[in-house]
Amino acid sequence: MAPTLKDLPQIQALLDRPAIADLVTRYSHGEVVEVLRGVIGALRLAFLSGDMPDLPDFASTSFAARVAKQIEAGRAPSLVPVINATGIIIHTNLGRALLAPQAVEAMQMAATAPSNLELDLATGKRGSRHAHVERLICELTGAEAAVVVNNCAAAVLLSLMATAQGRSVVASRGELIEIGGSFRLPDVIAQSGAVLREVGATNKTRIGDYAAAIDDSTAVLLKSHTSNYRIVGFTAAPERRELAKLAQERDVILMEDLGSGVLIDLSPYGLPDEPVVRDILKTGVDLVVFSGDKLLGGPQAGIIAGRRDIVAQLKAHPLMRAVRIDKLSLAALGATLRLYRAPFEPVRDIPVLAMLSAALEEIEGRAHRLAQMLRGIGMAQVEVTESVAYAGAGSLPDQDLPSFAVATALPDMTVELLGAALRRATPPVIGRIAQGKVMLDMRTVAEDELPHIARAFAQISAV
Template identity: 35%
Template structure:
């Protein structure tokens, strides 16, 4: 009987194939070889694990070649790559949360291509501090005594707890032990920070007495976590920020709030009335407020810490801060965002421009598209009212008026249509509802319209049959 590995092609056969060579682009020869060798080795292992299964040389060669071509092309594709967001979700975690738009121009303005004064003080000619400029901006913006910026909000909470509550008990309501994106849970973050979690109250009702019964002056910290991605209604009770701050002041216990969404400005529509404001928490006397910069703050991924100078300085001296601090690229982008806030121009951030776009503006975007007519593969493509959402763990029940396209195809189901849009060179992400595929134009930028037009034309054309 022929040995099961006899059908396996050699590495050199794949390397010499014209299709593979074309897919490799600028990939250097040593890495082409390594890519192919890994693919051949994986197939060799599969053959050894199932020696009874017969393989013909031709199909096996094609299978390995296709795998190598896909991997080579993936290596040549920029990452992360552009995606057209037609979901109507403004802060879409899977699509990068808040869009940056013109903020990236800050990379050129800051001359990041060369050397920078990241940690150099021209006055003293000595080493400086990379985040003091951001601290001054955040102090002016929020009125906080001090500020610090780290990698994300989970990192901000971990740094705060590790600094202020290591080996101490942290009291938090059971109803606020939330799970955030990617299956990360607040209790796991607390455990990693070195504190001792003390759950108080019940799932639906927590009152001040629950905290008072367990708090120990000098060895406790009070924590409040925003229920950002779910809502409790009915027979529920929560302890307010004012009550927690009063208890903390009375017993000399720090109060930390995980605000989450990072809403700074107070003028952003009635839709956000239920969303906690960072400034309100600071005004009420919370010692440390943690929030995200890439949600309702409208900027890059970062975690912002605001609060008393004593606590912030302690965090800055914590060795963990060095692990969690921002690099020069994100510092430049956040600096640009803060300049817009301080100029009173936060509404020009891409997130808020999309949020405030009127229905007339959305109609104008649709009017720029040549919607398919009869005689194409499209059964119907029509403008329709839709409902947008904030996303990103902000006001999970809140929806607002939007406008978009309802698409029905003669040959493709709604799910198949969704996949065809999503697997384009520039993915277009929509959603399926009640057997139709929808694209919400609120979350599409004007520069996305040509890409939408190409997709409509190609899927409605008279070329090769669609599978």
């Protein structure tokens, strides 16, 4: 006789069976009940939709094993390592900057042992967590003082709230940027309690526009580095030195939201002239804010560097407590900053900079080695092709980085299904789809990740 809805057991009846009762002991009552409700609910829906599902043997060990497997799947972490084969080095969706081993080691130390996070070892009194990186930042940027918060948006918010709350901020219309996640600079200014005063036009703003906008209510001239887009053609903007001179003459603060921020000149590596923080401060900018987890190559952080008196205001502001950097990120940032000192070589020791500056011959060789591995497992549609990689995360938006990729396809699978299957691999492999193939860009893939990619394809091909 075919099963019916009446043959579905009650949850309590299932819990009373020995194999299921054992699961309650191994896991928890709530987890087991949740999975059982899901199983019974799916069978009930099948009956109601007119299907005639085969009922499992609810008393069997195989059914209990199925329940246990679902519980284990639910317990698995959702945040997992992936292989970034997109060619986007600082990929926001994939966690941005990879940390150097020294930074990871510093985080582990801070996580597993007590530390002098806010203890002055010389005096035995309470110290400041900012002291652990302030001297390093000042050394590397030439700033008088520095402070670090949990991200760059918080750095902008704190800086404006401490210096311009209830007063006006003058900014060019061409620099009212939107960053990832639809966070817009005008909204951050409004949240700080300051009043935005826009000047100039989208493509042209002159020093006279800034000068005409300054009045008794003005606190800050805000310059924003357009790191995630470019306006080309009929454009104009005042030089930083012009703005600095104006700000000094009119007794207002010149602040720059640099966004990404670099500590070294990247032009020798074929990259555009991204402004170096030290050079910006030399022009007379009073305060510069920039990210720790982009081109700097460290953890998520918002770094604020500049005049000592302004930084002191920020340190004393009540918002600082809410946006301060945590101890793990602080440890990683300190370790990353130390890699900019001799005898270290940042372009060698910091993963982001190493990928940006990698030799094209090295990348091509890695592509050919992966292609050989894939052909070795029987894949026919494999080709090494020239590619274009990018810095990512709004950094160097118009700079193409020459690269090489392995283009792949399977005869009985669409590229969309192949891309999805690679994302389900362990570890997941994230590529991009172009020209009807899955492209795996080797600028962002490490040598020791090649066997994992080949193994993923072998598992997919075997299905």
